[in-house]
Amino acid sequence: xxxxxxxxxxxxxxxxxxxxxxxxxxxxxxxxxxxxxxxxxxxxxxxxxxxxxxxxxxxxxxxxxxxxxxxxxxxxxxxxxxxxxxxxxxxxxxxxxxxxxxxxxxxxxxxxxxxxxxxxxxxxxxxxxxxxxxxxxxxxxxxxxxxxxxxxxxxxxxxxxxxxxxxxxxxxxxxxxxxxxxxxxxxxxxxxxxxxxxxxxxxx
Ligand SMILES: C[S@@+](CC[C@H](N)C(=O)[O-])C[C@H]1O[C@@H](n2cnc3c(N)ncnc32)[C@H](O)[C@@H]1O
Numbered sequence: 396x397x398x399x400x401x402x403x404x405x406x407x408x409x410x411x412x413x414x415x416x417x418x419x420x421x422x423x424x425x426x427x428x429x430x431x432x433x434x435x436x437x438x439x440x441x442x443x444x445x446x447x448x449x450x451x452x453x454x455x456x457x458x459x460x461x462x463x464x465x466x467x468x469x470x471x472x473x474x475x476x477x478x479x480x481x482x483x484x485x486x487x488x489x490x491x492x493x494x495x496x497x498x499x500x501x502x503x504x505x506x507x508x509x510x511x512x513x514x515x516x517x518x519x520x521x522x523x524x525x526x527x528x529x530x531x532x533x534x535x536x537x538x539x540x541x542x543x544x545x546x547x548x549x550x551x552x553x554x555x556x557x558x559x560x561x562x563x564x565x566x567x568x569x570x571x572x573x574x575x576x577x578x579x580x581x582x583x584x585x586x587x588x589x590x591x592x593x594x595x596x597x598x599x
Pocket of ligand 1: 434435440443462463464465466467468469485486487488491512527528529530532540
């Protein structure tokens with residue numbers, strides 16, 4: 396069975412919107428096209444909302460990353476809050492990437508780069524990473540994905556991840572620390588935990 400985190404999920408014609416959601420935050424209001432075969436097409440995911448309501452402002456310049464962008468609520472919020480920065484919106488789901496790109500264009504956010512995870516130039520380092528990571532891909536794949544991108548934090552850069560408690564936020568926090576990425580819980584709302592993760596000690 397194809398999942399929303401497949402490269403070509405079932406029921407998704409790449410880039411074809413089948414609905415829309417409105418993201419309303421204290422500082423912005425965005426209407427986003429969504430489609431079948433991707434994560435949370437009917438509403439802004441509550442975890443994503445907790446992340447966007449609690450995360451500190453991103454660095455104003457440099458390269459920023461939304462890891463697992465879906466149709467783009469996190470990437471577009473980063474771009475609205477840091478209009479001079481380049482925002483890399485990365486996913487493996489091509490249909491989601493096309494909708495994320497279309498949503499960025501519709502809001503005039505021309506510094507959003509919606510690209511497949513394998514297409515980010517290898518020398519790019521991120522001043523900040525925000526993510527509602529794909530926990531459901533399973534622990535080995537999740538760990539590989541996080542290691543791959545957290546190791547590309549710029550010196551002094553930080554990541555903010557939203558993870559549900561019952562999906563393993565506490566064990567993920569311990570695992571991250573064991574990988575050399577200090578991690579602390581900086582916010583907690585209903586079942587959601589926001590983890591702040593730092594660059595590895597040697598890259599700070
Ligand atoms: C929990 S969803 C979050 C989507 C979106 N950021 C939001 O908040 O609505 C996680 C996303 O990660 C993507 N994903 C899964 N595996 C990935 C990988 N190895 N690299 C990058 N993205 C991945 C999925 O396709 C999915 O769109």
